[in-house]
Amino acid sequence: MNLILLGPPGAGKGTQAVHIAEAFGLLHLSSGDILRRERKARTELGQKAQVYMDRGDLVPDDLILAMMVEHFGQAKEKNGFLLDGFPRTLAQATGLKSRLESAGTRLDHVVSVEVEDAEIIARLTGRLYCPECGRTYHELFSPPRNAGVCDVNGEKLLRRKDDMPEVVRQRLETYHRETKPLIAYYGEQGLLRTVDGIGEIGEVSERIKKACRA
Ligand code: ADP
Numbered sequence: 001m002n003l004i005l006l007g008p009p010g011a012g013k014g015t016q017a018v019h020i021a022e023a024f025g026l027l028h029l030s031s032g033d034i035l036r037r038e039r040k041a042r043t044e045l046g047q048k049a050q051v052y053m054d055r056g057d058l059v060p061d062d063l064i065l066a067m068m069v070e071h072f073g074q075a076k077e078k079n080g081f082l083l084d085g086f087p088r089t090l091a092q093a094t095g096l097k098s099r100l101e102s103a104g105t106r107l108d109h110v111v112s113v114e115v116e117d118a119e120i121i122a123r124l125t126g127r128l129y130c131p132e133c134g135r136t137y138h139e140l141f142s143p144p145r146n147a148g149v150c151d152v153n154g155e156k157l158l159r160r161k162d163d164m165p166e167v168v169r170q171r172l173e174t175y176h177r178e179t180k181p182l183i184a185y186y187g188e189q190g191l192l193r194t195v196d197g198i199g200e201i202g203e204v205s206e207r208i209k210k211a212c213r214a
């Protein structure tokens with residue numbers, strides 16, 4: 001099964017992706033996590049991406065497509081892939097479609113996780129993440145077991161630079177302009193499943209699983 005989790009920044013895509021990938025045995029590919037790893041390793045791609053990411057703008061489509069395609073091969077050892085944060089533009093979505101067609105595979109479900117802007121701002125301004133494993137927490141809504149450190153590996157949790165309120169506003173604008181049109185695009189293809197992203201993390205996971213089994 002090949003899935004996409006679609007939704008605004010802060011909708012809970014990364015949080016849910018961990019549970020859904022485990023439940024269905026999928027390879028979880030987060031474009032944001034891959035980019036942050038490239039930055040940390042100071043690769044050419046990481047350095048090019050940095051300027052866009054810090055401003056809350058999208059990294060150019062050609063760079064992102066090439067980066068994602070490189071990782072698809074690993075899905076062969078799993079039951080498929082779960083994409084989180086990609087595609088984010090129509091050009092990325094059509095690029096993905098032709099890549100999958102030439103590889104003789106296709107998407108099964110595109111799950112749109114719906115959360116309104118006011119909730120997103122509360123979620124992003126309290127978000128913490130582990131720089132080692134990418135696991136996401138929230139200081140109030142989903143705190144780690146021990147304050148300030150990752151449950152998985154004990155690393156010190158950080159705040160993302162792009163979660164500052166000014167950058168969050170820019171990212172939301174970018175989402176509405178560039179990414180929201182994908183909802184209609186996948187709707188027309190009969191792939192769209194819409195899920196309410198408000199509620200307990202476990203409840204939202206159940207809704208996503210149900211939508212993918214239907
Ligand atoms: P995305 O990957 O879509 O940007 P994240 O998974 O990073 O979103 O979640 C954004 C923030 O909201 C994180 O701090 C996360 O802990 C928190 N969060 C995720 N799901 C929920 C939920 N159902 N209720 C409250 N907070 C949530």
Ligand code: ADP
Nearest residue numbers: 009010031032052053057058059064085086088
């Ligand atoms: P979010 O919490 O907004 O879902 P991500 O971790 O997915 O954040 O992405 C962080 C940043 O990385 C984005 O603001 C953007 O600059 C860049 N990025 C991630 N995925 C993509 C993509 N598919 N296309 C272009 N830029 C991307």
